[in-house]
Amino acid sequence: MINNNGLLLGGNEKGQVIMNAAMANRHGLIAGATGTGKTVTLQILAEGFSRLGVPVFMADVKGDLSGLSKPAKPHAKIDERVNKIKITDYQARQYPTVFWDLFGDQGHPFRTTISELGPLLLSSLLELNDTQTGILYSAFRIADDNEWLVLDLKDLRSMLTWMGNNAKELKSEYGNLSNASIGAIQRRLLVLEEQRAEYFFGEPAADIEDLMKTDFSGNGVISIMDVTKLISNSPRLYATFLLWLLSELFEELPEVGDADRPKLVFFFDEAHLLFDQAPRPLLDKVEQVVRLIRSKGVGIYFISQSPLDIPEDVLGQLGLRIQHALRAFTPKDRKAIKAVADNFRPNPQLDTRQVITELGIGEALVSTLDAKGSPTIVEKVLIRPPESQMGPISANERKELIKRSPFNGKYDEAVDRESAYEMLKRRALKVAQEAAREKDQKTSTSKKRSSTRQSWSEAMIKSAARSIGTSLGREGGKFLRGILGSFLRTK
Numbered sequence: 001m002i003n004n005n006g007l008l009l010g011g012n013e014k015g016q017v018i019m020n021a022a023m024a025n026r027h028g029l030i031a032g033a034t035g036t037g038k039t040v041t042l043q044i045l046a047e048g049f050s051r052l053g054v055p056v057f058m059a060d061v062k063g064d065l066s067g068l069s070k071p072a073k074p075h076a077k078i079d080e081r082v083n084k085i086k087i088t089d090y091q092a093r094q095y096p097t098v099f100w101d102l103f104g105d106q107g108h109p110f111r112t113t114i115s116e117l118g119p120l121l122l123s124s125l126l127e128l129n130d131t132q133t134g135i136l137y138s139a140f141r142i143a144d145d146n147e148w149l150v151l152d153l154k155d156l157r158s159m160l161t162w163m164g165n166n167a168k169e170l171k172s173e174y175g176n177l178s179n180a181s182i183g184a185i186q187r188r189l190l191v192l193e194e195q196r197a198e199y200f201f202g203e204p205a206a207d208i209e210d211l212m213k214t215d216f217s218g219n220g221v222i223s224i225m226d227v228t229k230l231i232s233n234s235p236r237l238y239a240t241f242l243l244w245l246l247s248e249l250f251e252e253l254p255e256v257g258d259a260d261r262p263k264l265v266f267f268f269d270e271a272h273l274l275f276d277q278a279p280r281p282l283l284d285k286v287e288q289v290v291r292l293i294r295s296k297g298v299g300i301y302f303i304s305q306s307p308l309d310i311p312e313d314v315l316g317q318l319g320l321r322i323q324h325a326l327r328a329f330t331p332k333d334r335k336a337i338k339a340v341a342d343n344f345r346p347n348p349q350l351d352t353r354q355v356i357t358e359l360g361i362g363e364a365l366v367s368t369l370d371a372k373g374s375p376t377i378v379e380k381v382l383i384r385p386p387e388s389q390m391g392p393i394s395a396n397e398r399k400e401l402i403k404r405s406p407f408n409g410k411y412d413e414a415v416d417r418e419s420a421y422e423m424l425k426r427r428a429l430k431v432a433q434e435a436a437r438e439k440d441q442k443t444s445t446s447k448k449r450s451s452t453r454q455s456w457s458e459a460m461i462k463s464a465a466r467s468i469g470t471s472l473g474r475e476g477g478k479f480l481r482g483i484l485g486s487f488l489r490t491k
């Protein structure tokens, strides 16, 4: 059974080391110092899953995963590994890949809306304090109570302005909405805009079904999200985006129970960014998602230099361990080595602590889960060579692939909705103006506030128009499910 349901990781003098795909939703960790072979290991895992028909999502931190779309160049070192590991079916080939990029530069844009992101992730992204977080939750509740749609940063900003202007009236129901705190949130939003986040918030919003495709031959499509710029410009947005995606998968996918292979695997590079500054409530949710998403058939693989970057309660849930070499320069290094070694199921023939520092490039200590889900004893393994190219493809090759992608046009181009939106906005504006005129005639006391009313009504009209224009079927409740009791987004 394991033969047609296994993923060859590599081999040693005892034979080949194979991972059972039925255990792939039990998650994993790939760790190791710089240049020890983590990315190539990621690559061979992605290839293996793709061959089994499992779609893969991966964040590309250095741009070097694009090589998956091109066959490996023949090389003596590859032949050497193929022979050592006794791979009989090695075949240089390309894998089906789709490129994504939150900013739309290196791939199709990948967007979501403020509502979809929800207050928990948003307050963490904005690094809000407790008071400000409270106000953000109020904003979501107000939007929810009034069925207002908050799609992009501009929607949120106009909403906050309105809340500030109407703080007195809102106080009894939503508590203290201090202008100072609202101002602080507004400034945070500006910082976010400077990081080009407005590109990420909006429509057409990404459909996660598009990350779960197979090609004509039944190979899982590998979605590669370019995050080279994102990681350096705004690491928090990177972490937030991936968390949002996880929560989205968690919410959207049905329970599957035990299957012979996962529905999707998700590679989370530079995983320390996820945990570094995350507030406690968020960390708790992450831990929960990791634990529960398994039953949805999603496997999560963290990649990090040191396993100590991963909180213990998450670490404890990671079935596959691939540990590349670690350096033993500082006391902290040695502490990490000890922790890693002690976490493996010991192999009497292997001095794990010693071996970790001596591993060659593309060599690792590996422990998988057996058919019963217990960790296997740790083995030293020569990792198999990839069938696709190691290192990036050229900018032109990438352009060509993006052009030929099945999603070309779906997310990149301005959508026909634009026209509906403009039309509805104009029409709705007219209705609002008439209403305002009527009101002015009836009473003169509202004069003072009419300007704020106007700008808010504009924002509402815009949102309403957008919601009509959106084709994602977000009626009422579903749209705002983020605060109506969904998983990551509720307190």
Ligand SMILES: Nc1ncnc2c1ncn2[C@@H]1O[C@H](COP(=O)(O)OP(=O)(O)OP(=O)(O)O)[C@@H](O)[C@H]1O
Pocket (backbone or CB within 6 Å): 032, 033, 034, 035, 036, 037, 038, 039, 040, 041, 062, 078, 081, 361, 362, 363, 383, 384, 385, 386, 390, 391
């Ligand atoms: N399994 C392998 N088969 C063949 N070559 C390998 C393998 N693993 C690593 N290599 C070689 O080692 C080089 C470095 O590996 P890789 O880029 O995966 O390291 P890394 O740990 O991701 O480094 P960084 O931390 O800098 O991202 C590769 O470019 C490749 O030449």
Ligand SMILES: [Mg+2]
Pocket (backbone or CB within 6 Å): 038, 039, 040, 062
């Ligand atoms: Mg790397």
